[in-house]
Amino acid sequence: MEMEMIKVSHLSASYLGTPVLKNVNFEVPKGVMVGIIGPNGAGKSTLIKAMLGLIKSNGQVQIGEKMPHQLKSQLAYMKQGSDYDLNFPISVKDVVMLGLYPSLGLLKRPKRKHHKRVADALRKVEMEQLKDCQIAALSGGQWQRVLIARILVQDADVLFLDEPFTGVDADSEANIVAILRELRDAGKSIFMIYHDLDSVTTYFDQVILLNKTVIAYGPTADVFTDAHLKATYMRGDVK
Amino acid sequence: MMANFIHVITTYSFMQRAFLAAVLIGFIVGIVGVLMILRGLSLMGDAIGHSVLPGVAMSHLLGLPHAIGAATFGIIASLLIGFITEKTTLKKDTVLGLVFSSFFALGIVMIAQIRTMTDLHHILFGNILTIRQADVENLMWLAGAVLLLVLLFYKELLLTSFDETMATVYGVKTKLIHYLFLFVLTVVIVFAIQLVGVILIVAMMITPAATAYLLTHHMHRMLIVSTLLSVSASMIGVFLSLQLNVSAGSTIVLTSFVIFLITFLLAPKKGWVINLLK
Numbered sequence: 001m002e003m004e005m006i007k008v009s010h011l012s013a014s015y016l017g018t019p020v021l022k023n024v025n026f027e028v029p030k031g032v033m034v035g036i037i038g039p040n041g042a043g044k045s046t047l048i049k050a051m052l053g054l055i056k057s058n059g060q061v062q063i064g065e066k067m068p069h070q071l072k073s074q075l076a077y078m079k080q081g082s083d084y085d086l087n088f089p090i091s092v093k094d095v096v097m098l099g100l101y102p103s104l105g106l107l108k109r110p111k112r113k114h115h116k117r118v119a120d121a122l123r124k125v126e127m128e129q130l131k132d133c134q135i136a137a138l139s140g141g142q143w144q145r146v147l148i149a150r151i152l153v154q155d156a157d158v159l160f161l162d163e164p165f166t167g168v169d170a171d172s173e174a175n176i177v178a179i180l181r182e183l184r185d186a187g188k189s190i191f192m193i194y195h196d197l198d199s200v201t202t203y204f205d206q207v208i209l210l211n212k213t214v215i216a217y218g219p220t221a222d223v224f225t226d227a228h229l230k231a232t233y234m235r236g237d238v239k
Numbered sequence: 240m241m242a243n244f245i246h247v248i249t250t251y252s253f254m255q256r257a258f259l260a261a262v263l264i265g266f267i268v269g270i271v272g273v274l275m276i277l278r279g280l281s282l283m284g285d286a287i288g289h290s291v292l293p294g295v296a297m298s299h300l301l302g303l304p305h306a307i308g309a310a311t312f313g314i315i316a317s318l319l320i321g322f323i324t325e326k327t328t329l330k331k332d333t334v335l336g337l338v339f340s341s342f343f344a345l346g347i348v349m350i351a352q353i354r355t356m357t358d359l360h361h362i363l364f365g366n367i368l369t370i371r372q373a374d375v376e377n378l379m380w381l382a383g384a385v386l387l388l389v390l391l392f393y394k395e396l397l398l399t400s401f402d403e404t405m406a407t408v409y410g411v412k413t414k415l416i417h418y419l420f421l422f423v424l425t426v427v428i429v430f431a432i433q434l435v436g437v438i439l440i441v442a443m444m445i446t447p448a449a450t451a452y453l454l455t456h457h458m459h460r461m462l463i464v465s466t467l468l469s470v471s472a473s474m475i476g477v478f479l480s481l482q483l484n485v486s487a488g489s490t491i492v493l494t495s496f497v498i499f500l501i502t503f504l505l506a507p508k509k510g511w512v513i514n515l516l517k
Contacts, residue, residue: 077408084401085401089455090397098397
Protein backbone atom coordinates (compact mmCIF):
# COMPACT_ATOMS: atom_id res chain seq x y z
CA MET A 1 0.00 0.00 0.00
CA GLU A 2 1.29 3.45 -0.90
CA MET A 3 2.22 5.55 2.13
CA GLU A 4 0.05 8.63 2.71
CA MET A 5 1.95 11.89 2.53
CA ILE A 6 1.68 15.39 3.95
CA LYS A 7 2.57 17.71 1.12
CA VAL A 8 3.20 21.45 1.09
CA SER A 9 3.54 23.11 -2.31
CA HIS A 10 4.55 26.67 -3.22
CA LEU A 11 3.52 28.00 0.18
CA SER A 12 4.19 31.71 0.66
CA ALA A 13 3.12 34.12 3.33
CA SER A 14 3.91 37.72 4.13
CA TYR A 15 3.36 40.10 7.02
CA LEU A 16 2.55 43.71 6.10
CA GLY A 17 4.23 43.33 2.72
CA THR A 18 7.41 41.62 4.01
CA PRO A 19 7.78 38.00 2.86
CA VAL A 20 7.98 35.63 5.84
CA LEU A 21 7.73 32.40 3.88
CA LYS A 22 8.71 32.09 0.26
CA ASN A 23 7.86 29.16 -1.99
CA VAL A 24 8.00 26.47 0.69
CA ASN A 25 7.87 22.93 -0.70
CA PHE A 26 8.23 19.65 1.14
CA GLU A 27 6.70 16.26 1.47
CA VAL A 28 6.80 13.99 4.51
CA PRO A 29 5.10 10.65 5.16
CA LYS A 30 2.24 10.52 7.67
CA GLY A 31 2.95 8.89 11.02
CA VAL A 32 6.38 10.37 11.64
CA MET A 33 7.84 12.93 14.02
CA VAL A 34 9.09 15.94 12.05
CA GLY A 35 11.35 18.62 13.49
CA ILE A 36 11.10 22.12 12.03
CA ILE A 37 14.52 23.66 12.54
CA GLY A 38 15.82 27.11 11.73
CA PRO A 39 17.08 30.38 13.20
CA ASN A 40 14.87 32.99 14.88
CA GLY A 41 12.73 34.78 12.32
CA ALA A 42 13.03 31.90 9.85
CA GLY A 43 9.23 31.62 9.59
CA LYS A 44 8.82 28.40 11.59
CA SER A 45 5.72 29.49 13.52
CA THR A 46 4.35 31.11 10.38
CA LEU A 47 4.76 27.81 8.53
CA ILE A 48 2.69 25.98 11.14
CA LYS A 49 0.03 28.70 11.17
CA ALA A 50 -0.14 28.68 7.37
CA MET A 51 -0.47 24.88 7.31
CA LEU A 52 -3.33 25.16 9.81
CA GLY A 53 -5.00 27.93 7.84
CA LEU A 54 -4.67 30.40 10.72
CA ILE A 55 -3.07 33.06 8.52
CA LYS A 56 -3.51 34.08 4.90
CA SER A 57 -1.09 32.33 2.57
CA ASN A 58 -0.68 31.25 -1.02
CA GLY A 59 0.09 27.72 -2.07
CA GLN A 60 -1.28 24.34 -1.16
CA VAL A 61 -1.25 22.09 1.88
CA GLN A 62 -2.41 18.52 1.50
CA ILE A 63 -2.75 16.00 4.31
CA GLY A 64 -3.24 12.65 2.66
CA GLU A 65 -6.04 13.27 0.19
CA LYS A 66 -7.49 16.20 2.09
CA MET A 67 -6.96 19.89 2.64
CA PRO A 68 -6.52 21.19 6.24
CA HIS A 69 -9.94 22.90 6.35
CA GLN A 70 -11.57 19.52 5.67
CA LEU A 71 -9.82 18.04 8.69
CA LYS A 72 -10.47 20.60 11.41
CA SER A 73 -11.12 18.16 14.26
CA GLN A 74 -8.16 16.02 13.19
CA LEU A 75 -5.65 18.84 13.62
CA ALA A 76 -4.21 19.76 16.99
CA TYR A 77 -2.16 22.87 17.66
CA MET A 78 -0.09 23.67 20.71
CA LYS A 79 1.10 27.25 20.54
CA GLN A 80 3.98 28.45 22.72
CA GLY A 81 3.20 28.13 26.43
CA SER A 82 3.99 31.80 27.00
CA ASP A 83 1.24 32.85 24.58
CA TYR A 84 -1.45 31.99 27.15
CA ASP A 85 -2.95 34.21 29.82
CA LEU A 86 -2.05 32.05 32.80
CA ASN A 87 -4.13 34.23 35.13
CA PHE A 88 -7.31 33.27 33.27
CA PRO A 89 -9.82 31.77 35.73
CA ILE A 90 -9.64 28.18 34.52
CA SER A 91 -8.54 24.93 36.16
CA VAL A 92 -6.14 22.32 34.79
CA LYS A 93 -9.07 19.92 34.25
CA ASP A 94 -11.09 22.49 32.31
CA VAL A 95 -8.17 23.31 30.00
CA VAL A 96 -7.87 19.62 29.10
CA MET A 97 -11.66 19.39 28.68
CA LEU A 98 -11.45 22.10 25.99
CA GLY A 99 -9.55 19.55 23.88
CA LEU A 100 -12.80 17.60 23.61
CA TYR A 101 -14.60 20.50 21.96
CA PRO A 102 -14.34 19.05 18.41
CA SER A 103 -15.98 15.79 19.52
CA LEU A 104 -18.58 17.53 21.69
CA GLY A 105 -19.66 20.25 19.29
CA LEU A 106 -22.18 23.01 19.77
CA LEU A 107 -24.55 23.04 22.76
CA LYS A 108 -23.52 19.60 24.09
CA ARG A 109 -22.27 19.13 27.62
CA PRO A 110 -19.48 16.71 28.57
CA LYS A 111 -20.68 13.33 29.85
CA ARG A 112 -19.12 10.81 32.20
CA LYS A 113 -17.05 9.23 29.40
CA HIS A 114 -15.58 12.65 28.55
CA HIS A 115 -14.62 13.26 32.18
CA LYS A 116 -12.96 9.85 32.18
CA ARG A 117 -10.95 10.71 29.08
CA VAL A 118 -9.76 13.91 30.75
CA ALA A 119 -8.80 12.01 33.92
CA ASP A 120 -6.92 9.38 31.87
CA ALA A 121 -4.99 12.04 29.95
CA LEU A 122 -4.04 13.86 33.15
CA ARG A 123 -2.85 10.59 34.66
CA LYS A 124 -0.73 9.95 31.58
CA VAL A 125 1.07 13.28 31.94
CA GLU A 126 1.30 12.76 35.72
CA MET A 127 -0.85 15.76 36.52
CA GLU A 128 -3.97 14.21 38.10
CA GLN A 129 -3.00 15.52 41.54
CA LEU A 130 -3.21 19.09 40.28
CA LYS A 131 -6.41 18.74 38.26
CA ASP A 132 -8.35 21.34 40.24
CA CYS A 133 -5.50 23.87 40.38
CA GLN A 134 -5.80 27.21 38.65
CA ILE A 135 -3.21 27.21 35.86
CA ALA A 136 -1.17 30.13 37.28
CA ALA A 137 -0.07 27.80 40.09
CA LEU A 138 1.80 25.50 37.66
CA SER A 139 5.49 25.47 36.73
CA GLY A 140 6.50 25.81 33.07
CA GLY A 141 6.95 22.06 32.74
CA GLN A 142 3.62 21.25 34.38
CA TRP A 143 1.81 23.72 32.12
CA GLN A 144 3.29 22.12 28.99
CA ARG A 145 2.19 18.70 30.27
CA VAL A 146 -1.35 20.03 30.67
CA LEU A 147 -1.27 21.21 27.05
CA ILE A 148 -0.06 17.75 26.00
CA ALA A 149 -2.99 16.21 27.92
CA ARG A 150 -5.32 18.47 25.97
CA ILE A 151 -3.83 17.14 22.73
CA LEU A 152 -4.22 13.57 24.01
CA VAL A 153 -7.97 13.93 24.65
CA GLN A 154 -8.49 15.53 21.26
CA ASP A 155 -7.06 12.39 19.62
CA ALA A 156 -6.14 14.32 16.45
CA ASP A 157 -4.23 12.74 13.55
CA VAL A 158 -1.83 15.58 12.88
CA LEU A 159 -0.20 17.50 15.72
CA PHE A 160 1.57 20.84 15.43
CA LEU A 161 3.68 21.89 18.41
CA ASP A 162 5.44 25.24 18.68
CA GLU A 163 8.50 24.86 20.95
CA PRO A 164 6.87 22.65 23.57
CA PHE A 165 10.06 22.40 25.65
CA THR A 166 10.65 26.09 26.33
CA GLY A 167 10.98 26.58 30.10
CA VAL A 168 10.48 22.87 30.71
CA ASP A 169 12.48 20.81 33.23
CA ALA A 170 14.25 17.60 32.16
CA ASP A 171 11.62 15.30 33.75
CA SER A 172 8.76 16.99 31.97
CA GLU A 173 10.63 16.94 28.66
CA ALA A 174 11.25 13.19 29.02
CA ASN A 175 7.58 12.62 29.90
CA ILE A 176 6.40 14.64 26.88
CA VAL A 177 8.85 12.99 24.46
CA ALA A 178 7.76 9.51 25.61
CA ILE A 179 4.10 10.41 25.03
CA LEU A 180 4.79 11.92 21.62
CA ARG A 181 6.69 8.79 20.59
CA GLU A 182 3.72 6.67 21.64
CA LEU A 183 1.44 8.84 19.55
CA ARG A 184 3.80 8.61 16.60
CA ASP A 185 3.88 4.82 16.95
CA ALA A 186 0.08 4.86 16.95
CA GLY A 187 0.20 6.51 13.52
CA LYS A 188 -0.09 10.21 14.43
CA SER A 189 1.93 12.77 12.49
CA ILE A 190 3.81 15.28 14.62
CA PHE A 191 5.34 18.56 13.48
CA MET A 192 7.42 20.25 16.14
CA ILE A 193 9.36 23.51 16.10
CA TYR A 194 12.55 22.78 17.97
CA HIS A 195 15.68 24.69 18.98
CA ASP A 196 18.16 22.37 20.70
CA LEU A 197 20.30 21.09 17.84
CA ASP A 198 21.98 18.49 20.10
CA SER A 199 18.82 16.36 20.46
CA VAL A 200 17.48 16.64 16.91
CA THR A 201 18.85 13.29 15.78
CA THR A 202 17.39 11.49 18.84
CA TYR A 203 13.94 13.04 18.67
CA PHE A 204 12.98 13.30 15.02
CA ASP A 205 12.44 10.86 12.16
CA GLN A 206 12.45 13.66 9.63
CA VAL A 207 13.54 17.29 9.67
CA ILE A 208 12.67 20.39 7.69
CA LEU A 209 15.46 22.97 7.70
CA LEU A 210 13.84 26.34 7.19
CA ASN A 211 15.00 29.87 6.66
CA LYS A 212 12.07 31.60 4.97
CA THR A 213 12.21 28.83 2.40
CA VAL A 214 13.08 25.16 2.78
CA ILE A 215 16.85 24.61 2.74
CA ALA A 216 16.54 20.82 3.01
CA TYR A 217 14.03 18.22 4.16
CA GLY A 218 13.89 14.46 4.57
CA PRO A 219 15.06 11.71 6.95
CA THR A 220 17.08 13.20 9.83
CA ALA A 221 20.19 11.09 9.14
CA ASP A 222 20.36 12.37 5.54
CA VAL A 223 19.40 15.99 6.05
CA PHE A 224 20.79 17.03 9.43
CA THR A 225 24.32 17.60 8.15
CA ASP A 226 26.84 20.36 8.88
CA ALA A 227 26.59 21.65 5.33
CA HIS A 228 22.79 21.98 5.49
CA LEU A 229 22.89 23.51 8.96
CA LYS A 230 25.44 26.06 7.81
CA ALA A 231 23.26 26.91 4.83
CA THR A 232 20.22 27.27 7.13
CA TYR A 233 21.79 29.40 9.83
CA MET A 234 24.12 31.53 7.69
CA ARG A 235 21.60 32.37 4.99
CA GLY A 236 20.54 36.00 4.55
CA ASP A 237 17.02 37.14 3.81
CA VAL A 238 15.34 35.59 0.82
CA LYS A 239 14.41 38.36 -1.60
CA MET B 240 -33.32 55.88 56.91
CA MET B 241 -34.23 52.37 55.84
CA ALA B 242 -37.87 52.90 56.82
CA ASN B 243 -37.97 56.00 54.65
CA PHE B 244 -36.48 54.04 51.74
CA ILE B 245 -39.03 51.25 52.10
CA HIS B 246 -41.79 53.84 52.33
CA VAL B 247 -40.65 55.53 49.10
CA ILE B 248 -40.27 52.21 47.27
CA THR B 249 -43.67 50.92 48.36
CA THR B 250 -45.49 54.20 47.77
CA TYR B 251 -44.25 55.44 44.40
CA SER B 252 -44.56 53.26 41.34
CA PHE B 253 -41.81 55.18 39.49
CA MET B 254 -39.42 54.24 42.32
CA GLN B 255 -40.48 50.60 42.13
CA ARG B 256 -39.72 50.66 38.40
CA ALA B 257 -36.39 52.35 39.02
CA PHE B 258 -35.42 49.86 41.71
CA LEU B 259 -36.42 46.87 39.60
CA ALA B 260 -34.60 48.29 36.57
CA ALA B 261 -31.46 48.80 38.66
CA VAL B 262 -31.58 45.20 39.87
CA LEU B 263 -32.11 43.90 36.32
CA ILE B 264 -29.32 46.04 34.87
CA GLY B 265 -27.08 44.92 37.74
CA PHE B 266 -27.85 41.31 36.86
CA ILE B 267 -27.13 41.80 33.14
CA VAL B 268 -23.91 43.80 33.50
CA GLY B 269 -22.66 41.40 36.18
CA ILE B 270 -22.65 38.63 33.58
CA VAL B 271 -21.56 40.63 30.53
CA GLY B 272 -18.82 42.41 32.52
CA VAL B 273 -17.09 39.09 33.26
CA LEU B 274 -16.98 38.15 29.60
CA MET B 275 -15.85 41.66 28.74
CA ILE B 276 -12.81 41.58 31.02
CA LEU B 277 -11.88 37.97 30.20
CA ARG B 278 -12.01 38.76 26.47
CA GLY B 279 -9.85 41.87 27.00
CA LEU B 280 -12.68 44.16 25.94
CA SER B 281 -12.93 46.54 28.90
CA LEU B 282 -11.79 49.50 26.82
CA MET B 283 -14.08 48.40 24.01
CA GLY B 284 -17.03 48.67 26.41
CA ASP B 285 -15.93 52.18 27.29
CA ALA B 286 -15.58 53.01 23.60
CA ILE B 287 -19.07 51.74 22.75
CA GLY B 288 -20.51 53.57 25.76
CA HIS B 289 -19.11 56.90 24.56
CA SER B 290 -19.83 56.24 20.90
CA VAL B 291 -23.60 55.90 21.34
CA LEU B 292 -23.93 59.63 22.10
CA PRO B 293 -24.32 60.84 18.47
CA GLY B 294 -26.83 58.01 17.99
CA VAL B 295 -29.01 59.37 20.78
CA ALA B 296 -28.92 62.82 19.14
CA MET B 297 -29.67 61.36 15.71
CA SER B 298 -32.65 59.42 17.09
CA HIS B 299 -34.03 62.61 18.59
CA LEU B 300 -33.68 64.41 15.25
CA LEU B 301 -35.46 61.61 13.39
CA GLY B 302 -38.07 61.04 16.10
CA LEU B 303 -36.95 57.43 16.71
CA PRO B 304 -36.50 55.63 20.04
CA HIS B 305 -33.07 56.50 21.48
CA ALA B 306 -32.11 52.84 21.65
CA ILE B 307 -32.15 52.47 17.84
CA GLY B 308 -29.75 55.32 17.14
CA ALA B 309 -27.56 54.44 20.10
CA ALA B 310 -27.26 50.79 19.05
CA THR B 311 -26.54 51.78 15.44
CA PHE B 312 -23.71 54.12 16.42
CA GLY B 313 -22.35 51.64 18.96
CA ILE B 314 -22.14 48.99 16.25
CA ILE B 315 -20.65 51.41 13.69
CA ALA B 316 -17.97 52.39 16.24
CA SER B 317 -17.03 48.77 17.04
CA LEU B 318 -16.85 47.89 13.32
CA LEU B 319 -14.77 51.00 12.59
CA ILE B 320 -12.38 50.15 15.45
CA GLY B 321 -12.01 46.59 14.10
CA PHE B 322 -11.49 47.86 10.52
CA ILE B 323 -8.84 50.49 11.35
CA THR B 324 -6.99 48.05 13.67
CA GLU B 325 -6.92 45.42 10.92
CA LYS B 326 -5.81 47.78 8.15
CA THR B 327 -3.06 49.64 10.03
CA THR B 328 -0.25 48.78 12.42
CA LEU B 329 -1.69 51.11 15.08
CA LYS B 330 -2.17 49.52 18.49
CA LYS B 331 -5.75 48.76 19.40
CA ASP B 332 -5.90 51.09 22.41
CA THR B 333 -4.78 53.95 20.15
CA VAL B 334 -7.57 53.21 17.68
CA LEU B 335 -10.10 52.85 20.50
CA GLY B 336 -9.15 56.24 21.96
CA LEU B 337 -9.22 57.84 18.54
CA VAL B 338 -12.64 56.53 17.49
CA PHE B 339 -14.61 56.83 20.72
CA SER B 340 -13.38 60.34 21.56
CA SER B 341 -14.31 61.51 18.08
CA PHE B 342 -17.77 59.93 18.26
CA PHE B 343 -18.25 61.42 21.70
CA ALA B 344 -17.22 64.87 20.44
CA LEU B 345 -19.65 64.53 17.54
CA GLY B 346 -22.40 63.59 20.00
CA ILE B 347 -21.75 66.66 22.15
CA VAL B 348 -21.84 68.95 19.11
CA MET B 349 -25.09 67.39 17.89
CA ILE B 350 -26.78 67.49 21.28
CA ALA B 351 -25.73 71.09 21.83
CA GLN B 352 -27.57 71.99 18.64
CA ILE B 353 -30.84 70.29 19.50
CA ARG B 354 -31.24 69.80 23.23
CA THR B 355 -30.86 71.59 26.48
CA MET B 356 -27.95 71.02 28.82
CA THR B 357 -30.28 69.17 31.23
CA ASP B 358 -30.85 66.47 28.60
CA LEU B 359 -27.13 66.20 27.96
CA HIS B 360 -26.62 65.77 31.70
CA HIS B 361 -29.14 62.91 31.75
CA ILE B 362 -27.44 61.16 28.85
CA LEU B 363 -24.01 61.57 30.38
CA PHE B 364 -24.92 60.53 33.92
CA GLY B 365 -28.25 58.73 33.58
CA ASN B 366 -31.61 59.48 35.13
CA ILE B 367 -33.29 56.67 36.94
CA LEU B 368 -36.60 58.55 37.08
CA THR B 369 -37.01 58.41 33.30
CA ILE B 370 -37.41 54.61 33.35
CA ARG B 371 -40.83 53.53 32.08
CA GLN B 372 -42.75 50.28 32.54
CA ALA B 373 -41.83 49.28 28.98
CA ASP B 374 -38.12 49.70 29.83
CA VAL B 375 -38.49 47.34 32.78
CA GLU B 376 -40.21 44.76 30.55
CA ASN B 377 -37.46 45.10 27.92
CA LEU B 378 -34.83 44.66 30.63
CA MET B 379 -36.54 41.45 31.79
CA TRP B 380 -36.35 40.08 28.24
CA LEU B 381 -32.73 41.17 27.92
CA ALA B 382 -31.79 39.59 31.27
CA GLY B 383 -33.45 36.33 30.19
CA ALA B 384 -31.74 36.40 26.80
CA VAL B 385 -28.28 37.10 28.26
CA LEU B 386 -28.68 34.32 30.85
CA LEU B 387 -29.87 31.85 28.21
CA LEU B 388 -27.04 32.72 25.81
CA VAL B 389 -24.41 32.23 28.52
CA LEU B 390 -25.93 28.92 29.65
CA LEU B 391 -26.20 27.60 26.08
CA PHE B 392 -22.85 28.83 24.81
CA TYR B 393 -20.77 28.65 28.00
CA LYS B 394 -18.33 26.18 26.42
CA GLU B 395 -17.87 28.33 23.32
CA LEU B 396 -17.44 31.48 25.39
CA LEU B 397 -14.86 29.79 27.60
CA LEU B 398 -12.96 28.38 24.62
CA THR B 399 -12.90 31.60 22.60
CA SER B 400 -12.07 33.76 25.64
CA PHE B 401 -9.21 31.55 26.80
CA ASP B 402 -7.71 30.33 23.52
CA GLU B 403 -9.05 31.95 20.39
CA THR B 404 -6.36 30.35 18.19
CA MET B 405 -7.33 26.86 19.26
CA ALA B 406 -10.98 27.68 18.73
CA THR B 407 -10.15 28.74 15.15
CA VAL B 408 -8.27 25.48 14.56
CA TYR B 409 -11.37 23.60 15.77
CA GLY B 410 -13.44 25.43 13.16
CA VAL B 411 -15.28 27.73 15.59
CA LYS B 412 -16.35 30.97 13.90
CA THR B 413 -14.37 33.15 16.32
CA LYS B 414 -14.91 36.40 14.40
CA LEU B 415 -18.65 35.81 14.31
CA ILE B 416 -18.69 35.13 18.07
CA HIS B 417 -16.59 38.27 18.65
CA TYR B 418 -18.97 40.50 16.70
CA LEU B 419 -22.05 38.85 18.21
CA PHE B 420 -20.62 39.55 21.63
CA LEU B 421 -19.97 43.17 20.67
CA PHE B 422 -23.58 43.39 19.46
CA VAL B 423 -24.88 42.06 22.81
CA LEU B 424 -22.50 44.41 24.61
CA THR B 425 -23.87 47.35 22.62
CA VAL B 426 -27.49 46.41 23.37
CA VAL B 427 -26.69 46.06 27.08
CA ILE B 428 -24.93 49.43 27.13
CA VAL B 429 -27.83 51.10 25.34
CA PHE B 430 -30.23 49.88 28.04
CA ALA B 431 -27.89 50.56 30.93
CA ILE B 432 -27.01 54.17 30.02
CA GLN B 433 -30.52 55.21 31.05
CA LEU B 434 -29.54 54.27 34.58
CA VAL B 435 -25.88 55.25 34.80
CA GLY B 436 -25.19 57.34 31.70
CA VAL B 437 -22.47 56.95 29.09
CA ILE B 438 -19.60 58.10 31.31
CA LEU B 439 -20.01 55.60 34.13
CA ILE B 440 -21.32 52.58 32.26
CA VAL B 441 -17.93 50.91 31.86
CA ALA B 442 -17.21 51.20 35.59
CA MET B 443 -20.56 49.60 36.41
CA MET B 444 -19.72 46.72 34.07
CA ILE B 445 -16.13 45.96 34.96
CA THR B 446 -15.93 46.67 38.71
CA PRO B 447 -18.04 43.71 39.95
CA ALA B 448 -16.31 41.45 37.40
CA ALA B 449 -12.87 42.61 38.53
CA THR B 450 -13.86 41.98 42.16
CA ALA B 451 -15.08 38.48 41.28
CA TYR B 452 -11.78 37.87 39.44
CA LEU B 453 -9.95 38.42 42.73
CA LEU B 454 -12.24 36.01 44.56
CA THR B 455 -12.38 32.93 42.36
CA HIS B 456 -10.34 30.78 39.97
CA HIS B 457 -13.13 29.50 37.73
CA MET B 458 -15.10 31.31 35.06
CA HIS B 459 -18.49 29.88 36.07
CA ARG B 460 -17.97 30.94 39.70
CA MET B 461 -16.74 34.32 38.53
CA LEU B 462 -20.00 34.80 36.61
CA ILE B 463 -22.08 33.97 39.69
CA VAL B 464 -20.03 36.10 42.11
CA SER B 465 -19.92 39.06 39.73
CA THR B 466 -23.71 38.94 39.20
CA LEU B 467 -24.39 38.79 42.94
CA LEU B 468 -22.02 41.70 43.61
CA SER B 469 -23.41 43.74 40.75
CA VAL B 470 -27.04 43.26 41.85
CA SER B 471 -26.10 44.10 45.46
CA ALA B 472 -24.22 47.24 44.37
CA SER B 473 -27.24 48.32 42.29
CA MET B 474 -29.62 47.90 45.24
CA ILE B 475 -27.33 49.69 47.69
CA GLY B 476 -26.57 52.34 45.06
CA VAL B 477 -30.24 53.17 44.48
CA PHE B 478 -30.80 53.32 48.24
CA LEU B 479 -27.86 55.71 48.67
CA SER B 480 -28.90 57.85 45.71
CA LEU B 481 -32.29 58.41 47.34
CA GLN B 482 -30.74 59.28 50.68
CA LEU B 483 -28.09 61.60 49.26
CA ASN B 484 -30.20 62.93 46.39
CA VAL B 485 -27.52 62.26 43.76
CA SER B 486 -27.57 60.30 40.49
CA ALA B 487 -27.93 56.54 40.98
CA GLY B 488 -25.12 55.81 38.51
CA SER B 489 -22.51 57.44 40.69
CA THR B 490 -23.66 55.76 43.92
CA ILE B 491 -23.84 52.32 42.22
CA VAL B 492 -20.34 52.72 40.81
CA LEU B 493 -18.96 53.97 44.13
CA THR B 494 -20.59 51.07 46.00
CA SER B 495 -19.01 48.63 43.55
CA PHE B 496 -15.66 50.33 43.99
CA VAL B 497 -15.81 50.12 47.81
CA ILE B 498 -16.56 46.37 47.52
CA PHE B 499 -13.64 46.04 45.09
CA LEU B 500 -11.33 47.92 47.46
CA ILE B 501 -12.24 45.69 50.42
CA THR B 502 -11.70 42.61 48.25
CA PHE B 503 -8.41 43.93 46.91
CA LEU B 504 -7.18 44.34 50.46
CA LEU B 505 -8.71 41.31 52.13
CA ALA B 506 -9.52 38.64 49.51
CA PRO B 507 -8.62 35.23 50.99
CA LYS B 508 -6.05 34.29 48.33
CA LYS B 509 -5.28 37.36 46.23
CA GLY B 510 -5.82 40.09 48.86
CA TRP B 511 -2.95 42.56 49.26
CA VAL B 512 -3.03 42.65 53.07
CA ILE B 513 -3.50 38.88 53.30
CA ASN B 514 -0.46 38.34 51.08
CA LEU B 515 1.51 40.85 53.13
CA LEU B 516 0.78 38.90 56.31
CA LYS B 517 1.74 35.55 54.80
